Amino acid sequence: MARAQNRVSRRILLTWFILTGLIFLFAPQNLTNKFQFAFARIFRWPLSIGRNISLSVRTESARGGLADVVSRSKYDRLRNHLANITEWLAQERQKVEKLSGLQDRAVWKGANFVLADVITASGSSHNRLIINRGKNDGLAKGQFVLGDYSIIGTISDVDSRTAVVKLFTDPTSRIAVKMEGLNIDRIMQGNGSNSARVRYLAAKHKVKIGVVVYAGKKPGFLDVPMIIGTVAQCKRGDENPLLWDIMVKPACDIEGLNTVNVIIMNPQQ
Numbered sequence: 001m002a003r004a005q006n007r008v009s010r011r012i013l014l015t016w017f018i019l020t021g022l023i024f025l026f027a028p029q030n031l032t033n034k035f036q037f038a039f040a041r042i043f044r045w046p047l048s049i050g051r052n053i054s055l056s057v058r059t060e061s062a063r064g065g066l067a068d069v070v071s072r073s074k075y076d077r078l079r080n081h082l083a084n085i086t087e088w089l090a091q092e093r094q095k096v097e098k099l100s101g102l103q104d105r106a107v108w109k110g111a112n113f114v115l116a117d118v119i120t121a122s123g124s125s126h127n128r129l130i131i132n133r134g135k136n137d138g139l140a141k142g143q144f145v146l147g148d149y150s151i152i153g154t155i156s157d158v159d160s161r162t163a164v165v166k167l168f169t170d171p172t173s174r175i176a177v178k179m180e181g182l183n184i185d186r187i188m189q190g191n192g193s194n195s196a197r198v199r200y201l202a203a204k205h206k207v208k209i210g211v212v213v214y215a216g217k218k219p220g221f222l223d224v225p226m227i228i229g230t231v232a233q234c235k236r237g238d239e240n241p242l243l244w245d246i247m248v249k250p251a252c253d254i255e256g257l258n259t260v261n262v263i264i265m266n267p268q269q
Contacts, residue, residue, distance in 0.1 A: 095115045110265075111223075111263060111264060111265050111267070112138065112263075112264040112267040113146075113262070113263060113264070114133050114137050114138060114264060115259055115260075115261055116131035116133040116163075116260055116262060117131065117258065117259055118131055118257055118258055118259065118260060119131060119132055119162070121255075126255070127166070127169050127170035127171070127173075127190065127192060128153075128164055128165060128166055128167060128170060129153075129164070129165040129167065129257075129260070130163070130165075131145075131163050131164075131165060131262075132162060133162070133163060133262065134159050134160050134161040134162050134163050135160050136160050137262075138267055139155055139158050139262055139264075140155065141158060142154055143155045143221060143262050143263055143264060143265075144218075144221055144222050144262075144263045145165045145260050145263070146226075146260060146261040146262075146263065147252050147254060147261075148251075148252035148253075150226065150228060150229075150250070150251035150252050151168070151175075151215040151222075151226050151227070151228040151251075152165070152168065152228075152254055152260065153165045153166050153168050153169075153170070153173065154166055154168075154173075154175075154221075155262065163262075165260065167190070168188065168196050168215075168228060168229075168250075169190040169192065169193070169194050169196055169250065169254075170190040170192065171189070171190050171191065171192040173190040173196070174187050174188070175187070175215055176188075176215070176216035177198065177213050177214060177216055177248075178213075178216055178225065179198075179201075179207065179211055179213055180211050180212040180213070180214070181206075181211070182205055182207075184201065184205070186198050186199075186200060186201055188213070188228075188248060191247070194249065194250065194255075195232065195247050195248060195249050196229065196247075196248045197246065197248070198213070198244070198246040198248060199237065199246070200243055201243060201244045201246065202242065203236060203241070203242050203243060203244055205244070207231060207234045207244055208231065208234070209231050209232065209233065209234060210230055210231060211230065211231040212227055212229075212230055213230060213248050214226060214227055214228060215227075215228040220265055220266060221265055222263065222265065223265060228248070228250075228251060229249055230248065230249060230251060231246055231248060232247045232248060232249040233246070233247040234246050
């Protein structure tokens with residue numbers, strides 16, 4: 001009797017499963033979707049555990065496959081080397097982009113531009129920069145240095161791998177300059193406070209604030225005048241009111257420079 005009842009209950013259970021399957025088969029899609037979402041919400045925790053276990057197995061399998069090719073330590077070294085090379089190439093690409101704007105100009109044909117990183121500022125009031133290029137890169141004393149396409153100073157000292165840039169704002173700096181609209185050369189001397197002064201220009205010449213100041217040509221070092229600054233202040237001289245006392249500020253933010261270009265007018269072949 002018990003066996004017969006057991007067979008009947010199994011048949012009833014099988015019938016219910018078949019009916020349930022048919023109901024879901026012919027039920028509208030929006031209803032079955034709701035059931036799937038409800039099932040996922042109810043059993044999301046055990047499902048997530050199963051997925052994590054599967055991912056762990058795949059990861060371990062991949063590591064096992066890697067271990068069959070190279071050791072883990074060698075793989076780490078290769079990965080780190082690749083990361084360094086990738087970053088180095090990105091930096092070199094940026095340097096090429098910075099230099100291309102200068103080298104494409106006809107006036108610079110035959111000249112070299114050495115791109116250097118600024119290591120640190122030195123000297124009183126930070127009137128000098130130390131850069132990571134030197135004699136090995138063709139640098140020599142007296143060469144002009146560019147920052148953001150404007151003259152910022154000259155090479156004052158150089159060894160095999162580093163050099164010192166004396167900014168034109170240094171009190172010991174003296175550079176021949178000319179002003180926009182005036183075909184008159186004058187000497188500009190640094191003030192030591194992020195500015196320089198031009199004296200001995202007759203007051204009859206009109207000089208306005210904002211006028212561009214150019215570094216004059218210097219044979220072997222600079223074949224064409226280049227902007228070095230702008231007039232920040234113009235007043236009558238204290239000693240001689242017939243002469244202008246002109247203060248010049250840099251044409252770029254020197255303190256914010258990370259890289260500079262050294263002009264080599266006659267590079268050795």
